[in-house]
Amino acid sequence: MTDPLRVLILDDDFRVGLLHQSIVDDQPGFTALEPVRSLAEARERIRSARPDLLLADVFLPDGDGIALVREAGIDAILISAADDAPTVRRALRSGAVGYLLKPFDRRALIGLLERYARYRNLLAGDRPLRQEDADRALAILHGAGEPVSVSRSATEQLVLAALGDGEASAAEVGELVGISRATAQRHLAALAARTVVEVRLRYGATGRPEHRYAART
Template identity: 50%
Template sequence: MSELRVVIVDDDFHVARLHTRIVEATGGYTVVATAGSIAEARTAIEAARPELLLADIYLPDGSGLDLVRGYDLDAIVLSAAVTAAAVRTSFQRGAFAYLVKPFADEALAEVLRGYTRYRNLLDAQPELDQETIDRARRVLHGSATRDAAARRSPTEQSVLEALAQSPDALSAPVVAAQLGISRATAQRYLSALAHDGQLLVELRYGSTGRPEHRYRLPR
């Protein structure tokens, strides 16, 4: 999956710049525009066609929730508003996450990592079964991400580190050779990580015509 395009809407230039830094440091995202008003945001969205919107609620010319409702794209609300009505309206209008400002960098980074895994799961196949849909919903809201990190074994962590250090997708035999484990063990861990949306799978066809599965981290 190529980098996801993001538009950030906040009327405080310094806050928008801070959020830009967090988004781009997370990996897999590029901020294509920032906007300080509804009018600027509409222009940016229509020009850049982003996949993801990060929007404040209180803007000088209206509510950022009108942007969340008005465009066919995913959205996170980043706001100082703490009323039940603001939160409820945000979710009603389609936001999948709500962070109260100010928040720690890691809070936004965790939401973005969950969104990356959610996209990986949905984009991996043209048709989805119920298990995949349920898993995508869980990772979108972060619970599966936290649980997986807590359960991660040393071998699983080593597999992820091997892929992180490689510029290319790797096959199970290559990972096995690098880590000194069996091919079956490497394949089991790679398949499980791909199943959870943490890895992307590529098919490479060799001289025999049989596809080889290669795995990489989302970029």
């Protein structure tokens, strides 16, 4: 089973930290570490737990969240009330993969997490990448070509990301996403009914066909 992506949340307001934690924990394929409230706590937790993703505020009592992103060497999304262009540019220069303005609808963070999971899945492993792989990863991360209101569930997004450009069985998709075969089968059937994926049959030695799924292009 694929390990969930571990997320560290940094916000000096503990109520905000707990809110973000609940959103992260509700998303398939993610788990939130206990939120931290200062740069000092965040640095210690990054060293000890090595999270996959950091959700950080910009202005903190003991310093600057953007500077932490630059030094931490892990993927990060900045979540801040700072809406001036220089701050956003500085965040992106420092390596942030996303920037979310407070206040925001929880669906905005969910959408960012969904895209991040697909981006990570596409760039997983050590295989050589083609230019179109890099282009697709960036397009996914920044939501290129997707409507603001995405109707697909978070799990369906992860199922589609698991399929990528190839084909897979329900059991293989379940293993990649970290869900049961039955759950993967249910989501694949729903996607097939909407013609988002196509079903292919592969005949093995027993003569019983195996259902294989591939995303439609």
